[in-house]
Amino acid sequence: MFRADPYQNQRSGVPLHGLIKRMRRYSAFNLIRAGIDGQTSWSPAWRAPEPKPAYDIVVVGGGGHGLATAYYLAKLHGVRSVAVLEKGWIGGGNVGRNTTIVRSNYRLPESQRLLEFSLKLWEGLSDDLNYNVMFSQRGAVFLGHSDSDMTRLAERGDALRCNGIDAELLTREQVGRLVPPLDLSPKARFPVVGGLIQRRGGTARHDAVAWGYARAADALGVDIIQNCEVTGLVSGGGRITGVRTTRGEIAAGRVGLCATGGSSRLAAMAGLRLPIECHNLQAFVSEPIKPMIDTVIMSQSVHCYISQSDKGEIVLGGDPDLYPSYAQRGMPRRLEEVASQAIALVPALSRLRMLRSWAGTTDMSFDGSPIIGPTPIGELYVNAGWCYGGFKATPASGWLYAHTLATGAPHPINAPFGLDRFERGATIDEAGVGPMPHHR
């Protein structure tokens, strides 16, 4: 296995771009040493560089996916002249607005390959980044509420196991042992008759993912430029040659769009119309309490997600708001609906006070699957359309987008997720709903 080694550039004699102070590795030894020197020996986790006039590759969007892309570009493809342009601040977008759930138990083989690759990267991520992303494989359970639910879950489980991904069908009693506070009575509003668990699924610490990738990418020479909004694309000779930003024009050999919530506007700067519609997705947390739920509970029939953060908050999420929005603030009715579902499933939650809620702008694609690949315009690439499943895919999205940007062609795993699949009729439609971006 490879490890992120911030020192490897000094060893190999490759100068880091503008690296002022040597990054210190996080380790028990350095922790003790910093304890002795009064915590003065730490350097900032990443620099705040001024944008250079030109880069080999410019990644637009400093979210989890953009930072991961830059990291893998520098680490695996030797592309050191990389800038990540972020209009706000690192971790302020959807990487900080999700329910932190990680799993790979999808239905279609293309989605399975993508998300299972991601899950495998998650399993080694803290080590790779030298940053604790608090990935916790506490298991992710889909609840079954009816015979037809169980048939559907069994079908999914079979599809997963055929492709070597762990899945285990659970009886009602097994679900009850796993999550004692669930209402298992036959009279429950949503009676539980069984479930399907992916034991390797779980949660990760969202901010740590952004910060870990940012720190590791920075150590490899990537310039992370915050408060730098792209206002236009520069083209010439039938290709994109750079970007106009609020901090000046930057020339680029290749431009990778990676800004959920901004994908359509950025693509429109190049005259492209994407198969994307933006919607609000909300989530909320309770006050922190002692551990009561040590797995991830999901009900796709009623569409409610329940987990407990390491801080002790109960994290709840559900449906998107089902109408186009960029507001990053959702409708109260959805909170009421998700809370009522969660309370019906776990009645003990009714005594909790809710602490805060938030909303993110999701790129809803027209088959529920992401778009990672080239565009019809030269040297312009797009990574978008993650719907409400982007967080779990962060490592794979970055890895595959880096491969695509570095080589100019998609990797076999992301080849099916091209922008041209809609006109070819080769959609990857998990839910089987057709061209309706707002249906779950």
Next chain:
Amino acid sequence: MLIACPYCGPRDLAEFTFERPIASIVAIDAPVDVAMQALFTRDNPRGPSAELWRHAYGCRAWLRMERDTATHAIADVAPYEAGA
């Protein structure tokens, strides 16, 4: 949030469903490439947008709504007339 149905007056958002942007309504005799564009791509504006909604859990009328996707402010709700 209240939406002023032209037939029923102000009603809760919960009674209404979003269908699609007006620009993505496909004419029955549209050529294939025009229909594909309308069905599978969107302008996806951040700001004013003309949309087709339905008072699905009320009078069931189809409505044309002028709405801002960044602020949720509603400028106008009118009966939807095909081809208008």
